[in-house]
Amino acid sequence: MRSTPEEVRATILKLAKEGMPQSRIGLALRDDYGVPLAKPLLGKSIGRVLAQEKASPKVPQDLQDLIERAQRVQRHLKIHHSDRKNVHSLELVEAKIYRLSKYYKKRGMLSNDFKYTAVVAQLA
Numbered sequence: 001m002r003s004t005p006e007e008v009r010a011t012i013l014k015l016a017k018e019g020m021p022q023s024r025i026g027l028a029l030r031d032d033y034g035v036p037l038a039k040p041l042l043g044k045s046i047g048r049v050l051a052q053e054k055a056s057p058k059v060p061q062d063l064q065d066l067i068e069r070a071q072r073v074q075r076h077l078k079i080h081h082s083d084r085k086n087v088h089s090l091e092l093v094e095a096k097i098y099r100l101s102k103y104y105k106k107r108g109m110l111s112n113d114f115k116y117t118a119v120v121a122q123l124a
Helices: 005-017 022-032 038-042 046-052 061-079 084-107
Strands: none
Touching: 005 022, 005 038, 005 046, 022 046, 038 046, 061 084
8 A cells, every 4th residue: 555745744743633752653654554664755754744844742752751761760769769779770861861951952952941850869
C-alpha cells in the first residue's frame, strides 16, 4: 500500500493533536500505516513537519523524558530514603536536564523562562 506525502503529513498532524510524541508517531506510522520511514517520503523529519505546522511540543521530547525520569526517581526516594545510589543517579539526571535545557535555550527551541528546580538538595 503506497502512501502519498500529503496523507503521511495529515496522519502526523492528526497523531500529534492526539498528544502523541514524535517517537511514538514514527512507531505508529511504521506499525499501523505501513510507512517505514517518513523522512525519505516527505524530505524532512517528523519534528520538522510538526515545527512547520506549529504543532511541536513546548518542551522537546528528550528533555521531557529526562524530567519524567527524575520524577520517577524522586518518587522512589520518597519511599526509600536511604537509597544513596539513586540519590546520585538523581543528581546525574538533573545535571543532564540543566545541560540540555541550556542547549535548547541557546538554540531557541525552549523559552528562556523555563526553569527546572532541583530536589537533590532537599534529599541530602
